[in-house]
Amino acid sequence: MNNTTAKIMIADDDPGILDSVGIMLEYRGYEVLPSSKNTLNQVQAELPDLLLLDIWMSGQDGIEICKALKGNERTREMPVLMISASRHIENSAFDAGADDFLAKPFEMEQLFEKIEYLLKK
Amino acid sequence: MEKLVFQEILNEITLPFIIYEGNDLLLQTVNREAQILLGISKGVEGKPLSEVLQAGGQERLIDSAHKALTSGSEQKLQHVILELSDNHIKRKVQVDLHSKPLKREDGSVWGILQMLKEVSGPAVDNHEDRKEQYRLIALVENSSDLIGITDMQGNVTYLNKAGQMLMGASSIDECYRPSVDYFIYEDYIRLRPEIQVSMAEKGMWRGEISYRHFKTGEPILCDLNAFVITDPVSGQPIGMASVTRDLRATQAARKEQQKLFTLVENSADLMSILEPNGLNSYINKAGRELLGFESEKEVLSTPISDLHSPEHFEQVSKEVLPALEKFGRWEGQMIVRHLKTAEEFPIFNKSIRIDDPKTGQMVAVGALMRDMRPELAAQKALSDSEKLFREITTAAPAALWMCDDAQRISYVNKVWEEWTGQPLEAQLGEPVCHTVLPADREMAELKFGEDFKDRKFHHCQFRVSNGNTIRWIIRTGNPHYDSKGEFIGYIGACVDITELKQLQEQKDQFLGIASHELKTPVTSIKAYTQVLESMLRDSGDTKKADMVKKMDAQVNRLINLIGDLLDVTKIQTGKLQFNDRYFDFNEMVKELVEDVGRTSKKHSIITHLEETGEVYADRERIGQVVTNLITNAIKYSPNADRIEVYTRIENNNVRLCVQDFGIGIPREKKDKVFEQFYRVSGDEQHTFPGLGLGLYISSEIVKREGGKIWVTSMEGRGSTFCFSIPATGNKKND
Numbered sequence: 054m055n056n057t058t059a060k061i062m063i064a065d066d067d068p069g070i071l072d073s074v075g076i077m078l079e080y081r082g083y084e085v086l087p088s089s090k091n092t093l094n095q096v097q098a099e100l101p102d103l104l105l106l107d108i109w110m111s112g113q114d115g116i117e118i119c120k121a122l123k124g125n126e127r128t129r130e131m132p133v134l135m136i137s138a139s140r141h142i143e144n145s146a147f148d149a150g151a152d153d154f155l156a157k158p159f160e161m162e163q164l165f166e167k168i169e170y171l172l173k174k
Numbered sequence: 175m176e177k178l179v180f181q182e183i184l185n186e187i188t189l190p191f192i193i194y195e196g197n198d199l200l201l202q203t204v205n206r207e208a209q210i211l212l213g214i215s216k217g218v219e220g221k222p223l224s225e226v227l228q229a230g231g232q233e234r235l236i237d238s239a240h241k242a243l244t245s246g247s248e249q250k251l252q253h254v255i256l257e258l259s260d261n262h263i264k265r266k267v268q269v270d271l272h273s274k275p276l277k278r279e280d281g282s283v284w285g286i287l288q289m290l291k292e293v294s295g296p297a298v299d300n301h302e303d304r305k306e307q308y309r310l311i312a313l314v315e316n317s318s319d320l321i322g323i324t325d326m327q328g329n330v331t332y333l334n335k336a337g338q339m340l341m342g343a344s345s346i347d348e349c350y351r352p353s354v355d356y357f358i359y360e361d362y363i364r365l366r367p368e369i370q371v372s373m374a375e376k377g378m379w380r381g382e383i384s385y386r387h388f389k390t391g392e393p394i395l396c397d398l399n400a401f402v403i404t405d406p407v408s409g410q411p412i413g414m415a416s417v418t419r420d421l422r423a424t425q426a427a428r429k430e431q432q433k434l435f436t437l438v439e440n441s442a443d444l445m446s447i448l449e450p451n452g453l454n455s456y457i458n459k460a461g462r463e464l465l466g467f468e469s470e471k472e473v474l475s476t477p478i479s480d481l482h483s484p485e486h487f488e489q490v491s492k493e494v495l496p497a498l499e500k501f502g503r504w505e506g507q508m509i510v511r512h513l514k515t516a517e518e519f520p521i522f523n524k525s526i527r528i529d530d531p532k533t534g535q536m537v538a539v540g541a542l543m544r545d546m547r548p549e550l551a552a553q554k555a556l557s558d559s560e561k562l563f564r565e566i567t568t569a570a571p572a573a574l575w576m577c578d579d580a581q582r583i584s585y586v587n588k589v590w591e592e593w594t595g596q597p598l599e600a601q602l603g604e605p606v607c608h609t610v611l612p613a614d615r616e617m618a619e620l621k622f623g624e625d626f627k628d629r630k631f632h633h634c635q636f637r638v639s640n641g642n643t644i645r646w647i648i649r650t651g652n653p654h655y656d657s658k659g660e661f662i663g664y665i666g667a668c669v670d671i672t673e674l675k676q677l678q679e680q681k682d683q684f685l686g687i688a689s690h691e692l693k694t695p696v697t698s699i700k701a702y703t704q705v706l707e708s709m710l711r712d713s714g715d716t717k718k719a720d721m722v723k724k725m726d727a728q729v730n731r732l733i734n735l736i737g738d739l740l741d742v743t744k745i746q747t748g749k750l751q752f753n754d755r756y757f758d759f760n761e762m763v764k765e766l767v768e769d770v771g772r773t774s775k776k777h778s779i780i781t782h783l784e785e786t787g788e789v790y791a792d793r794e795r796i797g798q799v800v801t802n803l804i805t806n807a808i809k810y811s812p813n814a815d816r817i818e819v820y821t822r823i824e825n826n827n828v829r830l831c832v833q834d835f836g837i838g839i840p841r842e843k844k845d846k847v848f849e850q851f852y853r854v855s856g857d858e859q860h861t862f863p864g865l866g867l868g869l870y871i872s873s874e875i876v877k878r879e880g881g882k883i884w885v886t887s888m889e890g891r892g893s894t895f896c897f898s899i900p901a902t903g904n905k906k907n908d
């Protein structure tokens with residue numbers, strides 16, 4: 054239960070994920086920042102401690118957002134944990150600069166382990 | 175010279191005489207008259223008389239000469255009967271014998287002159303007749319027929335040279351034996367009564383009888399002409415003479431003739447001989463039946479014009495006969511008419527002119543004919559069958575193809591022409607896969623080549639195009655053999671599966687999207703259940719927390735099912751992803767055994783892990799296989815309490831085996847367990863849930879990682895599932 058004060062932004066176009074994962078993270082003590090339709094701008098404005106980024110979102114491309122964040126000096130060090138229902142896209146995520154990848158559906162314990170590891174880094 | 179003149183003078187002396195010389199009484203001169211009388215030949219000078227007159231009669235002559243020699247005085251004997259034998263004919267001669275010593279000047283005897291004056295008597299031959307008899311004997315002796323004489327007791331007393339040769343006798347002495355010895359005994363017994371009656375009544379018998387070779391016992395069929403010899407004075411029978419001719423050559427010829435006749439008579443083809451008068455002298459059995467003859471006699475009286483309608487007889491008279499006249503032969507088709515039913519039918523006729531070898535004139539026409547109806551019917555059936563085949567192949571919705579033993583196209587139907595946009599003529603002789611789209615051709619050629627080499631059922635999918643439409647095709651084919659069992663190529667069909675392919679693609683897309691879309695809400699459900707469980711547990715409501723945990727387990731089952739469906743879709747679309755990297759194989763196995771072990775309280779999973787080191791593969795996918803094998807082992811051994819897991823390195827491959835002690839797999843179903851949707855059926859199995867995809871996915875993963883998977887099992891005793899993958903990895907990732 055380290056880094057409980059850390060701000061985690063969840064970028065996913067599915068309200069169910071946003072809500073359920075948000076509740077879980079809050080229950081674990083994190084501050085949850087739900088994303089808007091323009092994730093990139095919001096991240097750059099709010100600078101969360103970690104971004105949980107879905108890859109396929111309607112109107113937004115997670116890969117491109119990741120590339121942009123990793124290409125920007127202000128956001129380069131911010132850990133990005135990419136999530137997707139498509140496991141085969143894992144390599145693309147890492148190629149885009151993601152710090153880690155988690156395939157949906159996942160165990161919450163897996164998610165917490167990865168978040169804690171990335172925040173410690 | 176003087177000696178010759180002297181000899182000639184001596185020969186001219188009509189009195190038979192002999193001059194003996196020396197104490198051994200060697201013959202010095204035998205004049206011509208003496209040679210005739212005694213039946214001896216010239217050139218006997220210097221020999222003793224005993225050597226010359228072997229058959230008898232010499233004793234009296236030598237005795238007389240010897241007495242004259244020893245006494246030195248003349249010896250005269252009257253009416254001396256000499257028993258002589260000329261060429262084996264015995265005869266008696268009566269002579270007055272006068273032996274006179276020939277003396278030198280000193281009175282010593284140097285030789286004997288012996289004169290033989292023939293005198294006639296009742297028991298001896300007449301001197302004048304004998305010359306004629308001698309000629310007759312020479313004739314008989316040298317006859318090519320067997321000539322023999324038998325006495326009244328049935329003993330043979332004479333047999334000429336031809337007879338001795340036929341019977342295999344080495345000398346005349348062998349021939350002096352009872353006549354029964356001359357014949358095959360059964361033949362002799364069979365014919366004897368007939369011969370005896372005929373001899374008694376007619377004085378002769380003639381017929382065929384089998385002689386028996388003295389040495390070999392071989393039967394010799396002969397024509398025997400026997401007749402009684404009577405005494406000219408008393409008229410009483412004094413013996414029997416026989417003239418016999420060897421019939422073996424004739425018999426052989428007769429047999430050959432019979433064989434030939436049987437062959438001709440029983441030939442399935444019609445054979446006939448036509449005489450110049452327009453009548454057949456012979457038509458064989460097949461011909462008589464074919465043309466409606468009721469007897470051989472009817473053949474002889476029916477003119478050939480009756481065997482044709484007037485219209486068709488014109489061909490015979492205007493074409494066939496002139497051709498035979500001119501060229502000696504004719505062959506072709508003609509129409510004949512059945513004598514009784516008047517039915518007309520075609521025959522193939524091959525006629526040749528038969529000429530008299532001496533005059534060269536045509537004496538007959540030999541004809542060989544064949545009923546053409548079966549042949550024409552067969553041709554028509556074949557033609558109809560070909561027509562039907564073409565109509566069927568044209569009407570068939572499938573494309574049909576054939577190739578020869580060099581993999582070259584020998585036939586394609588209209589459908590294939592349409593699908594490929596190439597006419598049959600352009601495809602004949604081309605390689606079987608030449609119309610396959612270039613992108614699929616190499617694969618199709620490889621597959622066909624392998625099947626062709628092993629002469630096995632061919633099955634392949636590829637695309638073809640006619641320029642407008644691209645079609646997906648399933649081509650099947652089987653090896654084709656001729657009536658002698660010789661391999662002559664392949665014959666098969668092609669089916670258009672374009673629609674099926676499209677449906678398959680749609681299904682795959684749907685499953686892909688559906689399972690992907692399912693994962694998102696499932697992720698939410700998992701999050702809610704897990705947070706709910708945490709909340710309930712934190713609030714101390716363990717009972718509700720446990721229920722929510724069970725709900726989470728059920729969600730996990732749902733996730734696995736969705737995962738399997740998605741994997742199958744990916745396998746079929748070739749989109750199964752592999753992220754190969756190095757990992758510790760045993761480490762992974764231990765983790766999974768621990769994870770799966772938590773799900774079964776009943777089974778303990780016992781590991782036997784030999785050092786495997788790191789392998790290069792997709793850890794997740796290989797882990798999926800291991801998990802599948804262990805969960806299956808638990809699932810299908812409900813009454814057992816342990817599972818054994820083994821790992822080892824073998825031939826640079828990592829091998830893992832999972833052994834259970836459960837229900838096992840029937841031998842005949844062992845190979846099917848790795849097939850898609852296959853589930854072990856049976857009474858007990860109804861209770862085992864699942865889609866039947868786990869082992870299929872596992873086998874595909876192992877194959878894609880360059881490994882193999884297999885099972886050994888005994889029904890009722892349990893199964894051992896194993897897989898092996900290269901330890902150094904398979905770099906062929908998708």
